[in-house]
Amino acid sequence: MNISNTTAEKMKSVKAAWDKAPDGAKKDAALTHYKAAEKAQTAKNDAECMKALDEATNALA
DSSP, X not given: OOHHHHHHHHHHHHHHHHHHSOSSHHHHHHHHHHXXXXXXXXXXXXXXXXXXXXXXXXXXO
16 A cells, blocks of 8 residues: 555545534644644655644544
């Protein structure tokens, strides 16, 4: 399996979870991590992207 495909799938999954989350501090924190993940993905840094996505997921929990 291609790591970039996995990263793209996780980006979609985290974005969907973020879209459903109620407004508030958790959603704001998750957005910060999601934006970091987007930057990492653009830089083709899959490891950093996945780390940021995990942080975004944790922020929403």
